[in-house]
Amino acid sequence: MKKLITVFCCALAAMLTSSANAQFFDNFDSYANGQVLDNPGTENGWQGWDNVPAAAGTATNAQSQSAPNSIAIGVGTDAVNRMGSPASGAWEFTAEVYVPTGSTGAQYLILNNQYNDLGPYNWSVQTLFNADAGLVTDDFDTTWAGTPIVFDTWMPVRLIIDLDNDTFEQYINGVLTTGGSNYPWSTRAFDNTGNGTATIGALDLFNLSGTTIYWDNVSLQTYVAGPNCPTDFTLGPDCFQQSGNFSDSCDSDDVYWGIQSTTFAARFAPAPINIELDGVVPIDGNGTLTFCFEGHPTLGGGTAFLTVALFNYTTGLYEQTPFTNQPDGSPGNDITYCKTVDNSNGDYVDGEGNVKARITCAKTGAGPVRLFIDSMYWE
Numbered sequence: 001m002k003k004l005i006t007v008f009c010c011a012l013a014a015m016l017t018s019s020a021n022a023q024f025f026d027n028f029d030s031y032a033n034g035q036v037l038d039n040p041g042t043e044n045g046w047q048g049w050d051n052v053p054a055a056a057g058t059a060t061n062a063q064s065q066s067a068p069n070s071i072a073i074g075v076g077t078d079a080v081n082r083m084g085s086p087a088s089g090a091w092e093f094t095a096e097v098y099v100p101t102g103s104t105g106a107q108y109l110i111l112n113n114q115y116n117d118l119g120p121y122n123w124s125v126q127t128l129f130n131a132d133a134g135l136v137t138d139d140f141d142t143t144w145a146g147t148p149i150v151f152d153t154w155m156p157v158r159l160i161i162d163l164d165n166d167t168f169e170q171y172i173n174g175v176l177t178t179g180g181s182n183y184p185w186s187t188r189a190f191d192n193t194g195n196g197t198a199t200i201g202a203l204d205l206f207n208l209s210g211t212t213i214y215w216d217n218v219s220l221q222t223y224v225a226g227p228n229c230p231t232d233f234t235l236g237p238d239c240f241q242q243s244g245n246f247s248d249s250c251d252s253d254d255v256y257w258g259i260q261s262t263t264f265a266a267r268f269a270p271a272p273i274n275i276e277l278d279g280v281v282p283i284d285g286n287g288t289l290t291f292c293f294e295g296h297p298t299l300g301g302g303t304a305f306l307t308v309a310l311f312n313y314t315t316g317l318y319e320q321t322p323f324t325n326q327p328d329g330s331p332g333n334d335i336t337y338c339k340t341v342d343n344s345n346g347d348y349v350d351g352e353g354n355v356k357a358r359i360t361c362a363k364t365g366a367g368p369v370r371l372f373i374d375s376m377y378w379e
Helices: 002-007
Strands: 024-026 046-048 057-060 070-073 078-081 090-098 105-114 122-130 135-138 154-162 167-172 202-210 213-222 230-235 239-243 257-261 273-280 288-298 304-312 317-326 335-342 354-363 370-378
Touching: 070 202, 090 105, 105 154, 122 167, 202 213, 230 239, 239 273, 257 273, 273 370, 288 304, 288 354, 304 335, 317 354, 354 370
Parallel strands: none
Antiparallel strands: 024 213, 046 078, 057 070, 070 213, 078 202, 090 154, 090 213, 105 122, 105 202, 122 135, 154 167, 230 273, 239 257, 257 370, 273 354, 288 335, 288 370, 304 317, 304 354
16 A cells, blocks of 8 residues: 555645744635645645646535535545645644545545655655545554544544654544654655655645545644643632633733632532633543642631532533642642543543633631632643
8 A cells, every 4th residue: 555655645735934934724715615726836835746736635615624615635636735844843733534424445644754746755644544444544553453433523633743853643533543652753654765854744635545535624833732721711600700810820920810709608518619611722632631720719717628620521521529628828828739530532622622621619617718820721
């Protein structure tokens, strides 16, 4: 199969100004339905393999994750984009793929570390969507048993490519492939030159045989590790925002977001402070998901009872972990607490990367309770 792909391949890559600053995104919504994407200068870097127009992909409104369009990869399509061809730094490639029920044949996600029209070429990624078997596998990692194709669903694909260390990791529908971050980038597998490079040459969407599949929201962006901040929140009916700003609550910088209860409650009564948080994280299925909280309650007497919970999309329930007996606090004695859950099955991150968390705070004794939050984030 690898030799066939040396003849019929395509790459999806980005148009950018310099290899150090390459940033690429295309949701295909700016093109006309049916437009053939075969002109790198005017169509965001898209072309057919070896600059053959007949190999180019086509914008279509038959399916889309972001309406109205996606790119259709029909049999023989070998759509390439250089995506700026960065040669250093850490990069995050993401896209979404849709395989309709009844699909047949072999379709590929390919990334080349070298790509030139008519060669030389060099392959780093060759991931097979085997519609006949209903399975995604990796041509270059036969130790990985693969993961099922979820038909009629937009499946996320994510790669973190570290060119400085010449490594990458790959996630298909939230599942980390076997080699994980131990995959080499420039020397991983097949090439027809013998000289791989720590560069991103092009992305290639190739349909070797069978029916049309669709790709949408294709992106290559600088990878930045670190906290994923909440994007929105909902306060329970018995509390209100007292001070500070929600937007200040991601960084640990002693800029506090203050919430106060309107009533008081004993430990086993409904917590007067109840904050539900929404966020977005990379869809990686990388074993665990952690939510961290840093802050302090102020009580005016009594004891605080704090709970951190993460939402499980499989069960539809928040899973709580209490940490109790918290004294009256101040910025000098913030509580720092992180809840980590097993996310190997993708229970805590949905197919769009959405996550949810909940913080509650009650107290013993009379009087309101206040909760000051310095930072909260997923990682």
